[in-house]
Amino acid sequence: MINLNVNHKVYQVDADPNMPLLWVIRDLIGLTGTKYGCGVAQCGACVVHLNGEAVRSCVTKVSRAEGQQVTTIEGLSAQNNHPLQVAWNEENVPQCGYCHSGQIMSAAVLLREKADPTDQDIDDAMAGNLCRCGTYLRIRKAIHLAAELQKKEGGSV
Amino acid sequence: MSVSEEAERLSRRNFLRMAGIGGTALCLGLYTSGQAGVKVINQALVNAASEGVELAAWIIINTSGKVTLICHRAEMGQGVYHSIAQIIAEELEVDLYGVDIQLTQGDEKKYGSQLTGGSSTIRGSYKNLLKLSATAREVLIMAAAARWGVAADACYAESGHVIHKASGKKFHYGELVADAVKLAPPKEVKLKPRSAYQIIGKGNHRRDTPMKTNGEAIFGIDKRLPGLQFAAVKRNPRLRGKVKSFDASAALQVPGVTKVFKVVMGVWDTDREGVAVVANSTWAAIEGKKALRVEWDDTGFEHISTAEIYSRHRELLQSSEGLPLKTQGDPTGIISQSDHKLDVIYETPYQSHSCMEPVNCIAHFQGDKVEIWGPVQAPNWIQDYVSKKMGLARENVIVNMTFLGGGFGRKAMPDYPYEAVLVSKEIGAPVQVVWTREDDATQGPFRPGVSYRCEGAVEDGGITALKFRMAGQNNDHWRGGDNGKPNRSTSEGFLKPYYDTIKNISFADLPFKTPIPTSFWRSVYASTNGFAYESFMDELAHKAVRDPLDLRRQYLKDERSQLLIDKMEEVSGWKSRKKNDGYGVAITECFASTVGHIVKVSKGKTGGIHIDKVWVVVDCGWYVNPDIITAQVEGSVVMAIGAATIHEITFKDGMVEQRNFYDYKMPRIMDIPPIEVHIMENDEDAGGMGEPGLPAFAPALTNAIFDLTGKRIRKLPFDMGNAGMEK
Ligand code: FES
Ligand code: FES
Numbered sequence: 090m091i092n093l094n095v096n097h098k099v100y101q102v103d104a105d106p107n108m109p110l111l112w113v114i115r116d117l118i119g120l121t122g123t124k125y126g127c128g129v130a131q132c133g134a135c136v137v138h139l140n141g142e143a144v145r146s147c148v149t150k151v152s153r154a155e156g157q158q159v160t161t162i163e164g165l166s167a168q169n170n171h172p173l174q175v176a177w178n179e180e181n182v183p184q185c186g187y188c189h190s191g192q193i194m195s196a197a198v199l200l201r202e203k204a205d206p207t208d209q210d211i212d213d214a215m216a217g218n219l220c221r222c223g224t225y226l227r228i229r230k231a232i233h234l235a236a237e238l239q240k241k242e243g244g245s246v
Numbered sequence: 247m248s249v250s251e252e253a254e255r256l257s258r259r260n261f262l263r264m265a266g267i268g269g270t271a272l273c274l275g276l277y278t279s280g281q282a283g284v285k286v287i288n289q290a291l292v293n294a295a296s297e298g299v300e301l302a303a304w305i306i307i308n309t310s311g312k313v314t315l316i317c318h319r320a321e322m323g324q325g326v327y328h329s330i331a332q333i334i335a336e337e338l339e340v341d342l343y344g345v346d347i348q349l350t351q352g353d354e355k356k357y358g359s360q361l362t363g364g365s366s367t368i369r370g371s372y373k374n375l376l377k378l379s380a381t382a383r384e385v386l387i388m389a390a391a392a393r394w395g396v397a398a399d400a401c402y403a404e405s406g407h408v409i410h411k412a413s414g415k416k417f418h419y420g421e422l423v424a425d426a427v428k429l430a431p432p433k434e435v436k437l438k439p440r441s442a443y444q445i446i447g448k449g450n451h452r453r454d455t456p457m458k459t460n461g462e463a464i465f466g467i468d469k470r471l472p473g474l475q476f477a478a479v480k481r482n483p484r485l486r487g488k489v490k491s492f493d494a495s496a497a498l499q500v501p502g503v504t505k506v507f508k509v510v511m512g513v514w515d516t517d518r519e520g521v522a523v524v525a526n527s528t529w530a531a532i533e534g535k536k537a538l539r540v541e542w543d544d545t546g547f548e549h550i551s552t553a554e555i556y557s558r559h560r561e562l563l564q565s566s567e568g569l570p571l572k573t574q575g576d577p578t579g580i581i582s583q584s585d586h587k588l589d590v591i592y593e594t595p596y597q598s599h600s601c602m603e604p605v606n607c608i609a610h611f612q613g614d615k616v617e618i619w620g621p622v623q624a625p626n627w628i629q630d631y632v633s634k635k636m637g638l639a640r641e642n643v644i645v646n647m648t649f650l651g652g653g654f655g656r657k658a659m660p661d662y663p664y665e666a667v668l669v670s671k672e673i674g675a676p677v678q679v680v681w682t683r684e685d686d687a688t689q690g691p692f693r694p695g696v697s698y699r700c701e702g703a704v705e706d707g708g709i710t711a712l713k714f715r716m717a718g719q720n721n722d723h724w725r726g727g728d729n730g731k732p733n734r735s736t737s738e739g740f741l742k743p744y745y746d747t748i749k750n751i752s753f754a755d756l757p758f759k760t761p762i763p764t765s766f767w768r769s770v771y772a773s774t775n776g777f778a779y780e781s782f783m784d785e786l787a788h789k790a791v792r793d794p795l796d797l798r799r800q801y802l803k804d805e806r807s808q809l810l811i812d813k814m815e816e817v818s819g820w821k822s823r824k825k826n827d828g829y830g831v832a833i834t835e836c837f838a839s840t841v842g843h844i845v846k847v848s849k850g851k852t853g854g855i856h857i858d859k860v861w862v863v864v865d866c867g868w869y870v871n872p873d874i875i876t877a878q879v880e881g882s883v884v885m886a887i888g889a890a891t892i893h894e895i896t897f898k899d900g901m902v903e904q905r906n907f908y909d910y911k912m913p914r915i916m917d918i919p920p921i922e923v924h925i926m927e928n929d930e931d932a933g934g935m936g937e938p939g940l941p942a943f944a945p946a947l948t949n950a951i952f953d954l955t956g957k958r959i960r961k962l963p964f965d966m967g968n969a970g971m972e973k
Contacts, residue, residue: 105501112529116476121468122461124651125528126602127683131907134602162461174459178451181873184881185323186458187465187602187651212916219907221602221652222323223884224877225915 096164106152122162133218136191162190176235184222311420314346318357322653324936325874328452336445337379339403352625352645365837365934380435389425449873466621478531481520484900486761488519488543496537502530511665514724549900559697559717568754569732575750580711584703592778593961595894597693603651609666610676615642621650623658631660655766688902693767694719698778704790711750739772769937772836776941780832784949818844818861830950832942839866839933843946854967857919867930876923882939890944
């Protein structure tokens with residue numbers, strides 16, 4: 090049995106310690122917001138936060154997450170009201186939407202570390218997240234907007 | 247996909263039917279008229295009565311006033327979930343953000359064809375949906391007027407209420423349902439003029455966005471059922487191959503793996519074999535698959551390689567006239583006489599769809615019926631295929647549509663649902679078969695790589711003849727298409743007004759077959775044709791010493807093309823550009839919309855080519871949501887950048903050489919230039935918009951590179967890092 094803390098909830102899972110966190114979250118815990126896209130750290134669809142840092146859950150063994158804080162897209166905010174979520178809605182960012190759990194989780198770390206990211210900061214932080222539907226221009230716009238919203242709220246992410 | 251067939255079917259389906267089931271809800275739907283019509287309608291009503299009102303209709307209003315709308319097509323990013331609701335809310339007079347929207351099951355008797363392809367959803371159904379919604383509104387008004395004892399035209403509808411103008415009295419829709427279901431719907435309803443629209447024409451917030459920002463949206467891969475098992479399949483990497491034998495022992499050692507057996511995947515009329523590994527999690531299934539040892543039977547078909555494919559294309563293009571598709575005048579004669587002619591070959595690669603959500607499907611086989619859940623573009627085709635293959639009644643193949651994490655044509659194939667059905671049958675339980683990214687990359691079907699021979703002649707600054715030949719696989723051949731007929735899509739993408747002004751034109755197809763499965767890929771043959779035909783126009787313009795946009799203006803004489811060209815010039819500053827400044831233009835037609843691209847390039851700081859900007863002007867006629875159209879164009883440009891400059895599928899010894907995103911690379915955020923989209927305003931019939939933004943990008947880009955460097959690119963993909971280096 091492995092003890093996991095996901096979105097501030099404690100789970101006991103009967104998993105092989107080598108099982109990637111991605112599949113534990115999706116198939117054993119049943120939170121399907123985190124996506125499988127490539128399985129080899131190429132696309133970013135599976136990004137979650139491990140103690141606040143963005144990790145690719147498809148290549149993160151569940152044993153590494155034991156006793157740590159895991160946050161998935163479902164736990165990013167209580168009301169779908171994280172500045173990024175608000176901005177994503179404002180800019181109509183998603184098309185199919187499949188990549189956006191990962192996009193938002195990557196962007197959330199960026200926004201916490203850089204309150205006012207430049208285009209270059211965004212390129213650097215988001216280069217690991219693919220979007221086959223090609224929503225990149227809107228992702229950029231929405232991150233800038235979220236930075237504005239965050240400043241107005243005066244809160245931290 | 248037969249767009250014309252579908253258009254025909256839709257034009258026959260213009261009967262409105264209204265059913266009130268037990269007085270509990272007002273349900274409106276459209277039913278097929280004609281021979282089987284009466285039977286169909288009765289059947290639908292019987293089902294509706296016994297199984298609940300949702301089955302009967304497209305718009306459902308219950309007595310508490312709750313409005314439910316059905317999204318009958320696949321939502322794969324192109325926005326129909328929102329834009330269908332936008333259309334209905336407009337004429338129904340309800341709050342777009344207050345209605346429930348439901349994805350549905352495959353049932354063409356209720357919804358017409360649900361094949362979500364050919365950019366057909368809005369253009370194929372908007373007229374019916376407007377009329378249906380207006381009819382619902384009118385019936386509710388009639389019911390209210392009767393209660394008040396006033397004339398219907400003394401009342402109007404607004405945000406889910408009917409209001410009596412003089413007194414201001416109002417009923418909400420729910421209060422009128424019981425009366426409304428007893429009324430005969432009016433035969434004719436007045437539709438709003440475009441100028442009166444409050445909801446249509448607005449780039450409002452998509453209804454599906456919030457659920458795509460917090461993990462709530464259920465894609466096929468997210469669907470869960472009680473007792474669901476997971477499976478991965480090791481399929482023969484040779485695309486027609488079979489299984490000789492397999493050793494399951496190592497796979498069965500993987501914790502969680504429960505069963506290993508041979509399974510067949512039908513690719514239309516051909517079969518491919520693999521070995522399924524069933525487990526209690528996706529990961530265990532994938533691990534089991536890795537451990538599995540299989541000996542393949544690779545006999546009975548050719549093991550082809552990419553180099554052979556293109557050398558055979560060339561041979562065909564040099565030696566054969568092919569099967570004529572369209573001919574006017576005598577291009578062969580004119581070209582042979584001309585002193586100013588061009589004769590060149592263009593090559594385009596095979597491509598993978600690579601939807602972010604890999605192919606997957608759930609099936610639950612239950613003896614005489616099977617239920618399917620998945621990301622599918624063509625539920626009706628799955629019903630056709632699975633019922634035939636399994637010997638089931640068609641209505642016992644129940645196909646539930648989820649959100650799709652991308653489709654691009656791949657998810658119109660019934661191969662993966664059928665495979666899931668076979669796995670479920672074998673284990674006697676519901677199962678989700680998940681393709682790994684590697685499966686997705688290596689198994690196809692793919693966009694066929696196509697080569698073109700383009701010949702043309704110019705005289706006195708004008709075009710006198712065009713002769714196009716195409717060599718490449720025909721997607722129709724996978725569905726028993728006739729070898730003796732030319733590919734109907736040989737001229738796809740080419741602008742029709744050219745036929746009025748260029749006297750001598752011919753198109754011919756050189757049938758070409760390989761064992762590689764191919765299928766529709768966003769914008770289908772326009773995606774490759776457009777590159778050849780619009781690059782060639784640029785070559786002819788250069789040969790005739792003409793401005794390439796001017797040349798198009800001369801030959802595209804119709805008013806819509808002229809206005810489009812005006813707009814392209816205006817927004818891009820085309821006329822004020824300097825000589826060899828790196829501007830390129832291309833215009834293509836696709837699924838009833840015309841789209842023009844202008845691309846501006848410059849020399850990159852570290853060598854190669856940099857895309858400075860892309861301007862896109864779209865004429866899609868009547869439209870619903872300008873922001874979704876803009877998004878579709880942006881996405882099409884990104885997809886086109888990938889296909890033109892980054893990735894291709896290649897084959898060696900009958901197998902795909904790429905595996906995953908590390909060798910089938912994708913454009914990333916830093917690769918995307920600014921894209922400016924403009925939509926023409928007119929009252930013409932609606933065209934498609936999910937795909938037409940794609941084909942003109944690649945030729946506009948390579949034409950721009952020619953303008954800047956003098957280097958003509960005739961083969962895709964090319965490397966932007968080296969482009970234009972050698973003359
Ligand atoms: S699924 Fe983890 S990076 Fe692609
Ligand atoms: S929105 Fe479809 S992959 Fe990003």
